[in-house]
Amino acid sequence: MQKTKTLLITSILILTSLFSGCAPEKKELYIYNWSDYINESLVKRFEDENNCKIILDYFDSNETMYAKLKAGAAGYDIVFPSGYMVNVMEKEGLLLKLDHTKIPNLKNLDEKYTPFSLDENQEVSVPYMISNTGIGYLKSKAGDNFEPSWNIFANSKHRGRMTMLNDMREAIGAALKYLGYSINTTNIMELESAKKVLIGWKHNLAKFEADQYKNGLVSQEFYFSQGYSGDIYQVMSENKDIGYAIPKEGTTLASDNMVILKTAKNTELAYKFINFMLDGKVAAENIEYIYYLAPNKEAYQYLSDEIKGNPAILMPDEILKKCEAMSDLGEKNELYSKIWDEVKAAK
Amino acid sequence: MNNLMMIMNLKKSGIMKFKISNEIKLSLPSLLWLLVFFMIPTVIVVLISFKNPDPFGGIGVGWSINGFSDIMNSYFAVILWRTVKLSLLTTIICLLLAMPVAIYMAKADAKIQNLLLLLIVIPFWTNFLIRIYAWKTVLHPEGFLKKIFFTFGLVPENGSLLYNEGAVLLVLVYAYLPFAILPLYTAIEKFDFRLIEAARDLGSGAVRSFVKIFLPGISQGIISAVMVVFIPALGSYVIPDMVGGPDGEMLGNKIAQMVFIDRNLPKGSALSTLLILAVILPGLIRIFIKKSNLTEAIARHKRPKVMQ
Numbered sequence: 001m002q003k004t005k006t007l008l009i010t011s012i013l014i015l016t017s018l019f020s021g022c023a024p025e026k027k028e029l030y031i032y033n034w035s036d037y038i039n040e041s042l043v044k045r046f047e048d049e050n051n052c053k054i055i056l057d058y059f060d061s062n063e064t065m066y067a068k069l070k071a072g073a074a075g076y077d078i079v080f081p082s083g084y085m086v087n088v089m090e091k092e093g094l095l096l097k098l099d100h101t102k103i104p105n106l107k108n109l110d111e112k113y114t115p116f117s118l119d120e121n122q123e124v125s126v127p128y129m130i131s132n133t134g135i136g137y138l139k140s141k142a143g144d145n146f147e148p149s150w151n152i153f154a155n156s157k158h159r160g161r162m163t164m165l166n167d168m169r170e171a172i173g174a175a176l177k178y179l180g181y182s183i184n185t186t187n188i189m190e191l192e193s194a195k196k197v198l199i200g201w202k203h204n205l206a207k208f209e210a211d212q213y214k215n216g217l218v219s220q221e222f223y224f225s226q227g228y229s230g231d232i233y234q235v236m237s238e239n240k241d242i243g244y245a246i247p248k249e250g251t252t253l254a255s256d257n258m259v260i261l262k263t264a265k266n267t268e269l270a271y272k273f274i275n276f277m278l279d280g281k282v283a284a285e286n287i288e289y290i291y292y293l294a295p296n297k298e299a300y301q302y303l304s305d306e307i308k309g310n311p312a313i314l315m316p317d318e319i320l321k322k323c324e325a326m327s328d329l330g331e332k333n334e335l336y337s338k339i340w341d342e343v344k345a346a347k
Numbered sequence: 348m349n350n351l352m353m354i355m356n357l358k359k360s361g362i363m364k365f366k367i368s369n370e371i372k373l374s375l376p377s378l379l380w381l382l383v384f385f386m387i388p389t390v391i392v393v394l395i396s397f398k399n400p401d402p403f404g405g406i407g408v409g410w411s412i413n414g415f416s417d418i419m420n421s422y423f424a425v426i427l428w429r430t431v432k433l434s435l436l437t438t439i440i441c442l443l444l445a446m447p448v449a450i451y452m453a454k455a456d457a458k459i460q461n462l463l464l465l466l467i468v469i470p471f472w473t474n475f476l477i478r479i480y481a482w483k484t485v486l487h488p489e490g491f492l493k494k495i496f497f498t499f500g501l502v503p504e505n506g507s508l509l510y511n512e513g514a515v516l517l518v519l520v521y522a523y524l525p526f527a528i529l530p531l532y533t534a535i536e537k538f539d540f541r542l543i544e545a546a547r548d549l550g551s552g553a554v555r556s557f558v559k560i561f562l563p564g565i566s567q568g569i570i571s572a573v574m575v576v577f578i579p580a581l582g583s584y585v586i587p588d589m590v591g592g593p594d595g596e597m598l599g600n601k602i603a604q605m606v607f608i609d610r611n612l613p614k615g616s617a618l619s620t621l622l623i624l625a626v627i628l629p630g631l632i633r634i635f636i637k638k639s640n641l642t643e644a645i646a647r648h649k650r651p652k653v654m655q
Contacts, residue, residue, distance in 0.1 A: 061607070063404060063607065063610065066404075070405075157505070158505065159505065159506075160488075160505065160506055160507045160510065160592075161488065161505055161507065167608065168608060168609075202593045205592070205593045206507060206509070206510040206592060206593075207510045207591065207592045207593050207595070208593055212589075219487065219489065220488075220489050221487060221488055221489065221507075221509075333609070333610075337609045337611070341422045342422055344422070344593070344596055345422030345423075345425040345426065347594075
């Protein structure tokens with residue numbers, strides 16, 4: 001009895017090892033990205049064209065991703081960090097210096113937007129998507145003559161029904177922009193006046209909210225919310241009353257980027273993937289799907305009229321001039337933390 | 348006679364020995380669990396609070412008390428006061444609401460008792476977050492309740508029942524009420540109500556016998572209820588985050604901000620350390636009360652013997 005059992009188990013083991021050995025060895029590419037941030041049919045197409053397998057893993061903040069990589073998570077080939085995080089990762093020596101001859105499609109990048117990437121010459125990173133911060137609002141509450149300005153938060157008529165981002169750089173940045181200052185200022189006087197403006201706005205806010213504001217707009221809980229373009233475009237289909245606008249004073253632009261890690265196992269395939277994402281048609285399909293702007297000159301011609309005519313995705317030049325990218329302030333970050341604490345505690 | 352006593356003593360000590368070693372063996376797994384997942388992390392948090400931060404959100408080199416001195420300013424006092432105030436109010440309201448429920452349950456028939464216990468436990472079958480989310484729907488500014496309040500002129504049309512301190516307090520009370528009812532119920536169930544009858548027979552008024560006889564009789568239950576409500580309320584994070592407004596932050600939210608947004612681990616750890624101290628303090632008081640109660644009980648127990 002015992003013997004037959006052992007025999008049975010061994011034969012099963014042998015059989016399974018035989019079958020698993022039969023499958024052809026496919027090359028694998030490990031990608032670490034934000035969730036809902038890529039058109040997955042494009043991933044499938046790349047897999048088919050290159051006879052490989054892509055494994056997608058997701059993170060919800062730059063810090064989570066960075067902490068995981070620093071803790072020794074190996075095996076990822078391509079990661080999608082935001083601008084400041086590219087700086088941090090490069091300083092820590094995690095990123096591969098890019099060989100531009102392997103990414104011929106780099107020529108498609110739109111020079112109007114590349115300055116918003118902190119790595120302007122794509123030495124270690126390639127811009128993936130440009131996002132901006134603006135105001136999501138209910139058209140029925142804003143009225144027909146709505147002129148988007150950050151000062152909407154000063155309107156006490158909507159007290160308790162507006163939100164700003166629970167992010168010190170974005171919230172203080174909006175007040176700085178309203179006053180005509182740079183969002184990266186370290187001038188104490190400018191920060192102090194921004195603090196006063198922000199405290200005034202705070203009294204009209206329902207809360208500082210970084211995530212749930214989109215559902216609040218859908219359920220008409222909030223009338224005006226400072227939010228990220230892609231977030232608000234994604235919920236527009238759920239409530240036709242939702243609009244999105246970029247304040248006339250300008251706003252923050254952020255570039256998310258593709259980087260190859262030094263520890264990548266399959267750099268050739270990683271280069272191929274980045275080059276694939278930079279193809280005009282592919283980038284256009286990606287824009288249509290996630291509603292963020294891929295800074296790709298060749299892509300614009302393939303976009304639908306709906307996206308082309310949208311000033312919040314393809315921004316008019318006069319507003320674009322007033323926009324800035326957030327830079328990592330390093331130790332000067334403390335200035336902002338202090339102001340933020342004071343704003344939060346203010347009566 | 349003497350031999351018999353000796354044998355009995357031997358047996359007794361044998362039993363005692365067996366008991367002690369078994370006790371240690373039985374509690375070893377939970378002690379280990381506490382050591383690995385509670386004691387060691389707590390010590391790590393305390394240690395980090397004395398380190399320097401590095402600009403990348405990690406832990407820098409060298410030791411300092413900057414983490415503590417940075418949080419000792421006026422805005423910290425505002426949030427500390429709000430946290431303590433909301434936790435105290437939650438505790439008091441929970442106790443006031445739980446007391447009649449617990450008394451009713453303790454005095455009810457076994458059948459009703461079981462039914463009520465079940466009713467109290469059933470909400471726990473739903474995830475905590477979902478229950479808090481439900482409150483967001485109940486208090487929604489376009490919701491039914493808001494509309495009723497508006498008809499009676501209690502809130503302005505554009506106003507909201509959510510995102511203020513009152514909403515935080517309401518949901519805190521909702522979340523911790525069962526934790527106040529259960530220990531009170533167990534204490535009251537053991538309470539001998541004939542003592543109250545005796546007090547009334549001896550001429551004590553209703554209020555007096557409630558305060559002098561009933562409350563001291565269930566003091567252990569009250570202390571437990573206070574502990575299981577006040578301590579977790581101090582560390583609230585999710586509730587003020589979800590239903591609180593721009594003025595609804597509590598210490599838990601501040602710690603989260605320091606860790607996730609400011610990327611300053613030592614500062615967050617310093618605040619956590621203060622919170623841990625604040626939590627341990629009532630615990631120590633509790634142990635102290637228990638000890639003095641025990642010595643009192645022993646003294647009481649001894650006295651009649653002496654009299655005999």
